[in-house]
Amino acid sequence: MNVSDLSAPPRGQGVLIPLLLALLVFVGLPALLAGFDRGYFYQIANLALIFVLLSASMHLVTGVAGLLHLGHAAFYGVGAYTAALLSTKFGLGFTATLPLSGLVAALIAFLVALPTMRLVSIYFAVATLAIGQMLYLVMLNWVELTKGPNGIIVTKGLELFGFSLSGRLATYYTVAAVVTLCVLAIGRLSHSYYGNALRSIREDDQCADAMGVSTARLKMEAFTLSAFFAGVAGSLWAHMTGYISPGDFKFSESILILAMVVVGGLGSLPGAVIGALLLILLPEGLRAFGDFRNIMVGLVMFLSILLLPKGLLGEVSALQLARRQLGAAWRNTVKGEGIGWR
Amino acid sequence: MTARSSLLKTASLAALVTGALAGTALAADTVKLGYQLPLTGETAQYGQDFRKAAEIALTEFNAAGKPFKAEIVFEDSRSDAKEGTNIARKFVDDKEIVGVLGDFTSGVSMAAAQVYKEAGLPQLSQTASHPDYTKISKYQFRNIATQAQEGPYNAKWMLSKGYKNIAVIAEQTDWGQSVVSGFTEGVKANGGTVVFSEFFNRGLKDYRSLISKLERAKPDAIYTGFFYEDGAQFLRQVQQLGIKTPVYSTSAAYSPKLIELAGDAAEGVHLTSNFLPTDPAPHIQHFVTEWKAASNGAVPGQFPAQAYDAVRIMLAAVEKAYPNPTREKVRDALAQTKDFPGVTGKTSFSADREAEKELVKVEVKGGAFVPVAD
Numbered sequence: 001m002n003v004s005d006l007s008a009p010p011r012g013q014g015v016l017i018p019l020l021l022a023l024l025v026f027v028g029l030p031a032l033l034a035g036f037d038r039g040y041f042y043q044i045a046n047l048a049l050i051f052v053l054l055s056a057s058m059h060l061v062t063g064v065a066g067l068l069h070l071g072h073a074a075f076y077g078v079g080a081y082t083a084a085l086l087s088t089k090f091g092l093g094f095t096a097t098l099p100l101s102g103l104v105a106a107l108i109a110f111l112v113a114l115p116t117m118r119l120v121s122i123y124f125a126v127a128t129l130a131i132g133q134m135l136y137l138v139m140l141n142w143v144e145l146t147k148g149p150n151g152i153i154v155t156k157g158l159e160l161f162g163f164s165l166s167g168r169l170a171t172y173y174t175v176a177a178v179v180t181l182c183v184l185a186i187g188r189l190s191h192s193y194y195g196n197a198l199r200s201i202r203e204d205d206q207c208a209d210a211m212g213v214s215t216a217r218l219k220m221e222a223f224t225l226s227a228f229f230a231g232v233a234g235s236l237w238a239h240m241t242g243y244i245s246p247g248d249f250k251f252s253e254s255i256l257i258l259a260m261v262v263v264g265g266l267g268s269l270p271g272a273v274i275g276a277l278l279l280i281l282l283p284e285g286l287r288a289f290g291d292f293r294n295i296m297v298g299l300v301m302f303l304s305i306l307l308l309p310k311g312l313l314g315e316v317s318a319l320q321l322a323r324r325q326l327g328a329a330w331r332n333t334v335k336g337e338g339i340g341w342r
Numbered sequence: 343m344t345a346r347s348s349l350l351k352t353a354s355l356a357a358l359v360t361g362a363l364a365g366t367a368l369a370a371d372t373v374k375l376g377y378q379l380p381l382t383g384e385t386a387q388y389g390q391d392f393r394k395a396a397e398i399a400l401t402e403f404n405a406a407g408k409p410f411k412a413e414i415v416f417e418d419s420r421s422d423a424k425e426g427t428n429i430a431r432k433f434v435d436d437k438e439i440v441g442v443l444g445d446f447t448s449g450v451s452m453a454a455a456q457v458y459k460e461a462g463l464p465q466l467s468q469t470a471s472h473p474d475y476t477k478i479s480k481y482q483f484r485n486i487a488t489q490a491q492e493g494p495y496n497a498k499w500m501l502s503k504g505y506k507n508i509a510v511i512a513e514q515t516d517w518g519q520s521v522v523s524g525f526t527e528g529v530k531a532n533g534g535t536v537v538f539s540e541f542f543n544r545g546l547k548d549y550r551s552l553i554s555k556l557e558r559a560k561p562d563a564i565y566t567g568f569f570y571e572d573g574a575q576f577l578r579q580v581q582q583l584g585i586k587t588p589v590y591s592t593s594a595a596y597s598p599k600l601i602e603l604a605g606d607a608a609e610g611v612h613l614t615s616n617f618l619p620t621d622p623a624p625h626i627q628h629f630v631t632e633w634k635a636a637s638n639g640a641v642p643g644q645f646p647a648q649a650y651d652a653v654r655i656m657l658a659a660v661e662k663a664y665p666n667p668t669r670e671k672v673r674d675a676l677a678q679t680k681d682f683p684g685v686t687g688k689t690s691f692s693a694d695r696e697a698e699k700e701l702v703k704v705e706v707k708g709g710a711f712v713p714v715a716d
Contacts, residue, residue: 040431151449153478
């Protein structure tokens with residue numbers, strides 16, 4: 001595929017599709033939710049939206065820049081803890097904690113990125129794994145600040161400049177508006193020359209370097225930006241649930257977000273969104289199957305990787321990327337010799 | 343109108359009518375409870391036990407010729423706060439559910455509690471031990487002795503045995519935190535000294551560095567806050583290092599699996615419990631027999647017994663609120679629970695909805711838990 005095609009908006013994305021999507025999110029779904037008037041549906045809609053944001057933010061690093069990120073949930077946690085601490089210790093409301101959570105998460109991401117961003121392939125993945133674990137252990141063990149495993153009860157609900165938005169429909173609209181704005185921003189970032197520069201890292205970082213693209217700086221920026229959006233998602237979660245503890249941000253959450261990006265399709269923002277919706281809605285939808293639901297979710301993921309190696313809408317195959325990440329030793333057909341490990 | 347659409351209409355009408363009938367039939371003589379618990383995931387072993395215990399309690403209740411039948415809706419939370427909150431919303435939406443049991447971990451119980459608080463649905467957890475759990479609202483109850491109660495009790499017990507300098511270790515969870523704080527307060531109040539205290543992360547495989555660090559403080563005895571998996575690992579390594587310092591623990595470690603996994607390394611461990619499967623009292627023997635029948639002859643531990651009692655306490659509260667039990671009436675009935683004769687001893691709820699339990703002192707002797715006088 002010609003790389004410059006990728007910066008153009010995907011086909012069909014004139015005005016019609018975004019308009020229809022906006023209608024769906026801001027008119028259709030709320031009408032349905034209000035019609036059913038079930039707290040359960042509101043809860044799932046909000047949770048799905050938060051994970052759409054998490055998945056979209058990871059898409060920037062893993063999908064577009066092609067860097068395996070194994071610690072994303074930790075920045076989600078930093079955002080949630082920032083919101084919870086600012087709100088319980090300094091009495092700040094959601095209006096203030098929302099941007100601050102993003103900024104603190106981004107700042108921490110920037111600081112940990114400084115020494116690690118020159119790493120490539122599997123070494124980068126291991127570094128993000130370590131960063132994620134480190135932040136998780138800080139949340140768990142720095143009892144004086146984070147109250148450790150006791151978690152924090154957040155008494156302040158969603159509000160905007162003092163107006164309470166804690167009603168069911170108001171909560172949904174707040175979450176939907178924040179997530180939509182963030183996803184739009186991520187969309188603009190990934191479908192632009194900037195996004196193409198990130199893609200060049202994914203396709204061949206040495207070549208990009210040789211062409212004068214500052215790969216270390218781009219990686220750092222992508223990493224920091226993605227942490228910002230994850231932090232925003234954390235703030236939404238903290239104010240929405242009212243109680244957070246380190247368990248919400250452990251390694252398995254990072255893997256869940258990674259799975260969303262992969263199932264949806266690496267490099268595709270709509271894919272990341274659909275992946276998030278799928279992996280949040282499916283386990284809930286399958287509750288009727290009792291203990292088998294996890295197996296069924298696993299089966300869906302397995303089959304999607306097996307039958308759709310590029311995910312639902314991906315630009316690149318996850319397997320291709322994994323091979324490149326896991327070893328430079330993988331080679332495609334060269335001079336009549338078959339593919340395989342060197 | 344086509345034949346197909348009219349057929350569809352008739353079918354949906356029929357479904358509606360039967361649904362409505364079933365609805366009224368349910369309302370007449372079936373009361374629904376919700377139980378959220380980890381049936382899959384890392385803590386599934388506990389959730390599966392709770393379900394088994396709850397089913398025993400439920401079958402008994404429905405066979406006892408009460409004026410109404412009870413039904414429990416089990417939902418799997420995977421010990422995940424996201425899922426726990428979803429389930430809470432689902433239970434709240436179901437107007438027939440008048441009371442909820444669970445969750446297993448404090449974290450999930452507390453996240454779900456925010457929903458129950460808002461909706462006014464009583465929640466009784468068999469295990470949530472976080473000090474702030476019952477403070478969330480008047481709808482949160484627990485059927486477990488807190489460490490604020492157990493810690494000082496164990497502190498007095500150890501000091502009475504002449505152990506003045508005590509080392510404390512506990513898992514790094516909200517519960518572990520309460521183990522250390524509850525016990526340390528008890529020791530200080532009764533003239534002892536805590537010479538060492540440290541936390542370890544759950545699932546730690548190698549305790550040797552922790553043990554040798556602890557031994558450097560030269561304690562007379564070690565007090566531990568762990569569950570059976572970590573406990574067995576710890577005790578084996580204490581034995582391997584040839585350390586003879588006596589080990590004391592909480593009721594959370596009271597499980598036959600502790601002895602099964604630790605083998606003779608568990609010998610001589612002292613702990614408290616509020617459930618003794620060897621107690622000859624008929625209601626306890628009844629539960630033990632039922633449990634053995636349902637689990638290939640295995641003896642129940644402390645947690646399933648707590649779940650069994652929690653379900654029975656909830657059912658008793660519903661019975662008290664009957665006829666026309668509402669969530670509010672069930673809550674009030676729960677709050678009035680006094681001297682409930684459970685398998686984990688007599689249980690009363692204090693004004694702040696904490697279970698007041700009697701504790702029994704136990705020692706591991708000859709591969710079994712044996713009650714001791716002191």
